[in-house]
Amino acid sequence: GSAPRLVAKTEGSLYDLTAATDQLRTFEDLLRAAAIAKESIDAIADRLRGDATVLSSDVLDETAPSAPVSSGEVWAAGVTYRISEEARKAESGMPEMYLDVYESDRPEVFFKATPSRTVGPDESIGIRGDSEWDVPEPELGVVLFEGEIVGYTVGNDVSSRSIEGENPLYLPQAKVYDKCCSIGPCVRSAESIDDPHDLEMWMTISRDGEVLYDESTRTNEMERSVEELVDCHVAHDAVPDVSVLLTGTSLVPDEEFTLQEGDEVSIGLEEIGTLSNTVVEV
Ligand code: DO4
Ligand code: MG
Incomplete structure (x- = not known):
């Protein structure tokens, strides 16, 4: 779709973190969530992976990813x-x-x-x-x-x-x-x-x-x-x-x-x- 989604990539898999919580749509959202929770971005991403949708690795070829940092x-x-x-x-x-x-x-x-x-x-x-x-x-x-x-x-x-x-x-x-x-x-x-x-x-x-x-x-x-x-x-x-x-x-x-x-x-x-x-x- 046209709305941004935040995807975490580990060794072999892609996880749609926006499917776990639609409050995380950009990398900046993740940075702010980590600052509020006083956790690292990896810790938050790891926790959300359980509720995230697993994506096929082709998704990144089929979808044009945008610049991962879009503000500032x-x-x-x-x-x-x-x-x-x-x-x-x-x-x-x-x-x-x-x-x-x-x-x-x-x-x-x-x-x-x-x-x-x-x-x-x-x-x-x-x-x-x-x-x-x-x-x-x-x-x-x-x-x-x-x-x-x-x-x-x-x-x-x-x-x-x-x-x-x-x-x-x-x-x-x-x-x-x-x-x-x-x-x-x-x-x-x-x-x-x-x-x-x-x-x-x-x-x-x-x-x-x-x-x-x-x-x-x-x-x-x-x-x-x-x-x-x-x-x-x-x-x-x-x-x-x-x-x-x-x-x-x-x-x-x-x-x-x-x-x-x-x-x-x-x-x-x-x-x-x-x-x-x-x-x-x-
Ligand atoms: O002053 C020149 C720019 C140098 C630069 O951009 C670089 O070394 O990467
Ligand atoms: Mg340069």
């Missing part, structure tokens, strides 16, 4: 991996500023998207019509509730490298525009992830059925910890109850590569899932 704001950290620092230095007329950010105490944390600019799995991600060089940025996403880490997701910080490289003051235009961000396919609870700093991440980009890019990396290449980035994100700012913080890109296609309308981008993160989107010009 998306923020992003940058230049947290050496490869990103090198790529920005190469593209920028002011290369030294990127080394400063990679090595300094204060990380780069910037506003990325509102829910209105964020898409979910299998929806279209945007490249700007006034940009000549565009890339997907695969990133581990940290899901926060009232400033605390409650889960992890996969994010795509789609960016214009030509606009960003032209002048650092153009960064908001390179980063924030229609369909500039993708989140999904699910949120994995923080308590069920052993170590967010040691997850494999991969990305493929295909055009007309041909794979143009296929690389992988690990989050242990990140220069900073997730906690450090979150501390900086929430410091001296009334962040919304729910926010997602992307933690920077670790995979950068060669300089010759730019996204085109119709390209298919898939980003996978070990223990979380795969987020796939098709590119559209906006």
Whole structure:
């Protein structure tokens, strides 16, 4: 149907938690219920599973899941991996500023998207019509509730490298525009992830059925910890109850590569899932 439903996924099974209580329709509902009950989201989901409808695994293929976090704001950290620092230095007329950010105490944390600019799995991600060089940025996403880490997701910080490289003051235009961000396919609870700093991440980009890019990396290449980035994100700012913080890109296609309308981008993160989107010009 058209109304949202909250689904819990365990090892091999899917549970429709909205069938157990229609007060839980979104992930945000679950976060608020957990806060009121002073329980973890896993504890609530486990308890409700007894009354939930068991779904066939095909359901997620047949139904377009929406972005798992649909309220609040998306923020992003940058230049947290050496490869990103090198790529920005190469593209920028002011290369030294990127080394400063990679090595300094204060990380780069910037506003990325509102829910209105964020898409979910299998929806279209945007490249700007006034940009000549565009890339997907695969990133581990940290899901926060009232400033605390409650889960992890996969994010795509789609960016214009030509606009960003032209002048650092153009960064908001390179980063924030229609369909500039993708989140999904699910949120994995923080308590069920052993170590967010040691997850494999991969990305493929295909055009007309041909794979143009296929690389992988690990989050242990990140220069900073997730906690450090979150501390900086929430410091001296009334962040919304729910926010997602992307933690920077670790995979950068060669300089010759730019996204085109119709390209298919898939980003996978070990223990979380795969987020796939098709590119559209906006
Ligand atoms: O300032 C540039 C943005 C960096 C970024 O988005 C990243 O490293 O992922
Ligand atoms: Mg990024």
